[in-house]
Amino acid sequence: MRGYIGSRMAHSAISMVGLVVLVFFLARLTGNPVDIYLPIEASAEARTAFSEAHGFDDPLIVQFWHFVRDLARLDFGMSLRQDRPVLDLVLAAFPTTLLLALCAMFIALVVAIVSGALAAQRPNGVLDRFVNVISLAGASLPNFWLAIVAVLVFAVGLRWLPTSGTGGFVHWILPVMVLSVRPCGLIAQVVRGSMISAMSSAYVKTARAKGVRRTTIIFVHALRNAMLPVITVAGDQATGMINGAVVVEVIFGLPGIGKLMIDSIQYRDFAMVQGGVIITAVAIFALNIAIDLSYALLDPRIRYS
Amino acid sequence: MKIHRLIMGLGVAGMLASPSHAQDKSGDITIVLSSAVDVVEPCHMNSTGYIGQVLKANVVETLTRMDPATSEIKPNLATEWKQIDPQTWQIKLREGVKFQDGTDFNADAVVAALDRQFSPELQCRDTIRLFAKTTIEAKALDPHTVEIKTSAPMPLMPTTLSQIGMTAPGTSTTEATKSPVGTGPYTFTSWDPASNLVLTRFDGYWGDKPQVRQATYVWREEPALRASMVKVGEADLGLQIAPQDVDPQMDVGYLNADTSRIRIFMDKAPLDDVRIRKALNLAFDRSAFVGTIMSPDALPASQYMLPSVSGYDDSLKPWPYDPEQAKALVEEARADGVAVDTPIDLFGSQFMQANLDEMLQTLVQGWQEAGLNVQIRMVDKIQHSAMRRKPYPTDRGPTMVHELHDNTAGDAFFTMMVYYTSEGALSNISDPKLDAVLEEASVSTGDKRRSLFQQANRTIQQDVVPDIMLFHMVSYMRIGPRVSFKPDFTTGGQLELAAISLK
C-alpha cells in the first residue's frame, strides 16, 4: 500500500512538472500585463520601465528559469496586482473553496445516495421515475441561473437567508445548495444504476437468507458495494469544485480560489495564476490519491492486490 | 459526520465573530462596490475608480479640490496658490492639520508626498497620467509654503494638485502601502482583500465632524446582488446598479462623467472616407436607446466630454437620425469606387459598460440597413487596451473601437490632447491645423483657452468625424432607507463619506 502511494505520488510529480510548464507558457501567451497596470495613455518609456521592473522583457526561457528557481525554494513570487506573496493569497483563498466543495459534496452525496438507493428498490417505479427526472434536470441547470434565482427567491423574496458574502453559517447555505445541485443529480443517477445491480447480487440473497433486516441489506450490504462508481463520479465533481466553483464564487462574493485565478488571468497576474494552479493541482492529486485509498477502504479486494 | 460538525462549528464561530449587537451601530454604514478592493495605494487613486471611492477625501486628501457643480478649483489642504513663472508654483498650506498617525501636516510632508508620487518603484498611475514626461522639484520655503518647479510649463497645476493624495511622510516609498495614512476624516481601520474594508471616523480631523461613524466596504460583481443587498438591508449604498434592475423608489441616476463613443481608425477603406464616417453617425437613432438599452437619463453626446467641462461647445448638437441620408452617403461613396462592402471590425470589451453587447448589436443593425457591413468582436480588457493605444497593431482591416472616457478634471485639455492631436497617445487624427489650434489652447488661459477648445470641438465633430459619439453615461446608485446621499459625476472616482447623512 505504501509503495502504491509512493508510485502515485511519483506520477503526480511528473504530471505536476507538465502542469507547471504548461501554465507558465500558456499564461504568457495571453499578452503583456503592462496594458492593464498602467493608464492607457502611459508613454512608451513608462511601459518599458514597467516591463523591466517586473522582468517581462527578459526572454521567456529566462523568465521560466527564474520561476523554476524560485519555485524550488517554495517561493511562488509576488502578486503583480496585489503586491503580496502569492502563497499567502492562495492559502487565504483556498479554505473557502475547500469548505464550499466539502459541504456541497457532502450534501450532494447524502441526498443522492439516499434518493438513488431508494429509487433503485423498484426500477421504473414511481419513485424511480421521479428521482430520475429530478436528477437529470438538476444535472442540466446552469449554475449561475440557479444562483441568481436562489438569491431572488430565498434572500430577496422570502428573506430567509442573506444574499451573499461571508460571515456565519447562514451565509454558506445558498452557495452550498446551488453548488450541490449538479453533482447531486449526477451522483443520484450513478447510485441508482449501481444499486440496482448490487441489489440483484448473490450476497444480497445470502443476507436475505440469513434474515437480515431490509434497511441493513440496502444500506450496509448493497450500498457499500455500489459505492465504487459513485466515488469515481463524486471525485470527478469534487475535482471540478476544487478547481474553482468560479460562477458561485463570483456571484456570492466568496473569496475562493476559482475567482482568484479567473481574476488573476484577467489581470495577467501570472505569478498568481501559476501559484493558484499549482496549489489546486496539489489538492487534486491528493484528492485522487484519497479516492484511490477510499476504493481500497471500501473494497478489500483492491486493498490486498 | 465530521463535515457536519465542521459546518456547525463554522456557524457558531460566525455568530461569535460578529460584533455584539449591544454596541451603537446607528452611525455605521455598509457600501457595496462593484469590484474588489485589492489595492489601496493612494498614488493610483485617481486612475483606479475603486481606490479613489474608498480613499479619496475620506482617508487621503488633496491640496486642492474641484467643485463638481462649477468645475472650479477650491482650496483644500492648500489655502492659496500662485504661479511665479510658467514653470514655478508657490503653494500656501493650511495650518493646524495633522495626519491620522499624529504627525504634522506641513511643507516637508507635502514635499515627501509629492516625491513619493515619482518613486520609480511605485509606478504611480496618477503620476504617469498627470505628468507624462514632465518632472517636478518641490521644496519647502517655510513650514507652510511649498514651491514646485516643473520641467515644462504646467498651467493646470491647481487642477493637477486636486488629484494628488497627501500621504503621511512615514509611508513607504518603495512598495505600495497596505494601510494608507492621510489627513482625511476617516482612518483606514482594517482591510481583508478577500472580503471587506473598514474606515472609522478620525477624531483629530481638521474640518467638520461627519455623521457616519464607520463605513464598511464590501464588493459583489453581480449587479443583481448589489441591488438585492441594499433592498434587503444588508447594505446602505449600492453602486453600479444595472439599468434593468432600477427601482425608482430607491435608485438614483447620475451622469458618471463617462462618455461613450466608437473611435474610427481612419486609415483603411472604407473608413478613410468621411462620407462613410458621417453615414455611420447618421444611421441610428440615439434617442431610441435612451430609456431602453441605455438609462432614461443618458444624454446623446456631441463631444467627448461633459457639458460642465471647460472647452465644451454648447452650440454643437448630437448627430441626427437620418437613415436616408446615411444610405445616400454610402451609395455616393460606392459610386466613387469606395470599398463600402469591406467588413469593418468593431471591437468592444464587456467590462466597459453594462448592456454593451446589446447596444452594439443595435448599432450594427442600423449600419447594416445603411449598407455597411460591421461585425462585432468582443475582446478582453488587455486586448482592448492594446487595441486603443499607440503603437497600433498593423495587421488589421478597417477597425473601430468602442471606448469610454471620463474627464473629471474639468478642463478640455485632459481630453483633447490625448485623443485628438497627432501626438496623442490615443489618437488617430493627424491634422496639422487642428494640432496648431489645440497646441495654442493648451498654453492659453481663460476665455481664449475655452474658445480655442470649442473651435477644435466643432472642427472635430463636423469636418474630421473621427468617431461616432454616443452618450454621456448614467450610473445608478441604490440608496438604502437609513441614509441620504446625492451622487454626481465625481462619484465614480470619489465617494465622500462626509457627504452621507443619516436619517
Added chain:
Amino acid sequence: MSTIVTPGSRPNRSAVHRYLLLLWHDKFATAAVMFLLLVFFAALFGPALFESASNRINLLARNAPPLSFQHGWTFILGADSLGRSILLRLIVGAQNTMLLAASAVVCSLLVGSFLGFIAGYRNDWTSAVIMRVADVVMSFPSLLLALIVLYVLTPGIANVILVLAITRIPIYLRTTRAEVLEVRERTFVTAARIMGASPRRLIWRHIRPTVTPTLITIATLEFAFVMLSESSLSFLGLGIQPPAFTWGAMVAQGQSYLSTAWWVAFWPGVAITLTAMSLNLFANWLRIVGDPVQRWRLESRKKTS
C-alpha cells in the same frame, strides 16, 4: 426455462420498422426522440427560415412578456432585451447550440477514446505518457484553461469548440482505458487472439463494441455539460460572439434580467434541460437496443402488455 427461441416467431419486418416498434415500447424514449427530432429540424432549417426575423431588433417590444399575442404569434414565449422573439431565437439558436455541443462532444469522444484505447491496449510507456498528460489536463482548472486559450485565440465558434473539447478529453480517456483493460482480459478476446486476430481487429471488432455503450452514455451526459460550460463562458463574456448565439449564450444574456424579465433566461434554460434529458433517455434506450442480451426487455414488453 429453455433458452431457444423458435425461429419464425417474430414476423419479418424491415429493420427500420422493427426499431420503431422497439422505440414505441419505451414511451419515455419515444417522447425524447420526438423532442430531439424537433430540435434537429430546428437546427437544420431554423436559420434558413427565421435567421433574419430572429435578429430583428425592436426596442419597443423589449422584454415583452410571454403568452401575449400583442406582437404576433412568434412572441408567444416573450421577447428578449432587444425585443427579439425568444421562440424564433430558440429555433435559430438550435443550430449553433447543437453544432457546438455535438462537435465538442464528438471531438473529445474521438480523441479521448482513441487515446484511451491505446493507453488501455498497450499497457507500456505510451500508456503512462498518455495518462500523465490526461492528469495535467484534468488538474488544470477548466475555466481558466478556457479563458487562456480564448485570450490567445479569438473566441470564435471553432475555438470555443476546441476549448470545450480539450477540457473533456480526460473523461473519455480514463473511462475507455479502464474498460479496455477489463475487456481485453475477457475470454472472447483471448479466443480471437489465439486465432491470430491483429490488435486492430481485437480493438475494432471485439473491444470497441463492448466499450461503446458506456462511452455513449457518458457522451450524452457530457452533451448537457458542454452546453452548460458554453453558457458559463458566455456568462464570463467569452462564449460565442454576437450576432451568432446559442441557447447557452441566451441564458447568460438573460440572467441579468432575471429579477425583471425571468422569461428571457428561462426558456433557453428549459430548452437545454429538455435536450439533456431527452438525450439521456434516448441513450438509455439505445444502450438496451444495441445490446443483443438486453434487447428483449423492449421486445417482451410488447408481448406482455
Added chain:
Amino acid sequence: MTGNNRHLVEVRNLSVEFHTQDGTVQAVRNVSWHIDRGETLAILGESGSGKSVSSSALMGLIDIPPGRITSGEVLYRGEDLLKASYERQRELNGSKIAMIFQDTLAALNPVYPVGWQVAETFRAHGVGHKEADSRALELLERVELPNARARFNDYPHQFSGGQRQRIMIAMAIALDPDLLIADEPTTALDVSVQARILRLLKDLQRERGMGLLMITHDLGIVEGLADRVAVMNGGEIVETGPVGQVFNAPEHAYTRNLLNAVPGRQGFPASAPSDERRDTLIAVRELSKGYPSSSRSPVVMALDRVSFTLARGETLGVVGESGSGKSTLARTLLGLEKASNGTASYKDRDMLQPTSSDRTVLQRQIQMVFQDPTASLNPRMTVEEIISEPWAIHREILPKKDWKGRVGDLLEQVGLSREHAQRYPHQFSGGQRQRIAIARALALQPEVIICDEAVSSLDVSVQAQIIALLKSLKDEHGLSYIFIAHDLPVVRSFADRVLVMRKGQIVEQGRTEDLFTNPQHPYTRELLQSDPVLGGPVAA
C-alpha cells in the same frame, strides 16, 4: 405447532412462473415434496430444471417481479410461508431455515470480513455484538476453518473455495436451523475438497439433527449423501423415492437417460489399442513458467519442467486440481504466456518463439475451446460472425462468398441447424454455445484442439453429448486433443493417455487404463479415492 404427524417442511403443488425474454416461463409446475428432521432429501436436476425454485420460495427469495407464485403452499411446521409477512419470513430465515449457496465468492459479501458476516446471522436475530462475535468464532472453529481466530477479520477473497464454503456453512448453522438447504454446495470445488465438505455437512447434520435439502445436478453426490431423491426435469418432478431404489431401478425415461450419461456408469471403454507408432505433433521439453509472486517471497512455479508429447490422432488428458498448472500449460503452448524455460515444438516449429510464418501456421493448426462458452463468445456478434471470424483473420483460406455456406455446414457438423447462424449467443443454452465454440475451432480445420475444461460447466447429459461430438469429430477429421479437466471419470472415458499435474509438475503420466487402474503416485491414488464415482460413496 410441533405436531409430530406433520412434516418439518412440506411443499404442495407449487407452481411458479417467471417473466423472461421469451415471455412467461413456467419455472415449476405442481411441485410437491417434503422433508423431516434428520433426513436428507436431494433434488436432482440439470440447469433450468427448476430445482432451486421451490427452496427459494421457501425462503421468500423469489423476486416479484419477475417471478410470480401461481399456486401451491409452502408449509413450515404447518405454517404457509407464502402467506407469511415479510417480518415473519425474516424471523424464520437464518434461524429456522438456512441456506448455503454454490458460488461462494459471489454469495459472500466481498467487502466485509468473514467473521462479521458469520456473526451477522446472530445479530440479525437479536444477539448482541460481543456474543455474536465469540459464537461466530466458535462456529468457524467447528467447521474446521484453519486458523479461524487469526483469520476472523479476513475477507472472502482471501480464502480458497473450500474454505469459503466452510464459512458459508458456519453462517447457515449458526442458529441451529431445523432445515439446511444446500444449493449445489460443491460444484465449483476440487474433488478432494468436495469430499471433505460433504463429509462436514453429513457430520453436522448428524450432530444437530437438521433436515438437509441438497439441490444438485451431481448424481455421485446424491448417491453418496441423500436418503431420498426427487428428480426434476422441465419444472416437474418426474420421479421420487429412496435413493437406492431410484438409482437402481429408475422408472422414468429421463432418470434412466441421466444415469446413462454419467461417465463410467456403464463401465469405461477400454482405451484404444494405439500402440502403433504415430507421428508426434507436439513435443514439450522441460517447460517451466515462473511467476514472481511478490518482491519478497520466492518465485512460484506454475509449470515446473513439464515434458510430454502429443501424437497425431491422440487424446491427451490433463488432470489435476485447481492451481496445478493445467491452464497455464495450455496458455503457454498458445503463446498467451511467456515460458521461462524449456522448449515446445509443433512439427518441428518452435511454439514458444515462432517466426511470423510459423505463427500463422500455429494459429491455424492449434485451436482452443474454453471452459465457459458464454464468456468465450462475443455477446454482440451473431453466430455467423463468430464462426466466420477465423476466415476474416486468415483471409486466404476461404473467399468471403463461401462463408455463409461453410458456417451452415459447420453448424450442422456440431449438431445445430443452419438457421441458427443469425442468432446471438445468449439465445442458446450452455451446451449449444459450446457447440458453437467447437464449430469456430473447426473453422480453420486444425490438427490440434486444446480443450480447457471444455465440458466442466455443462450438465451431465449435455457433457455426454459434447464428448460424443468431440469423439466423432476426432474420427472424422483425424483431430488430436489436449483435454484439460478436473473431472476424472470424464477424462477416463475420453482420453487415450493422461497426465496428472500437481503444483506445476507432472507427477504421473501413462495410458489411461493403466493410470486409472494402477496408479503409481500417491497423489494420483488420493485423487482417485476422493472422486465420488471412482472412489465410492462419501459416507462410506
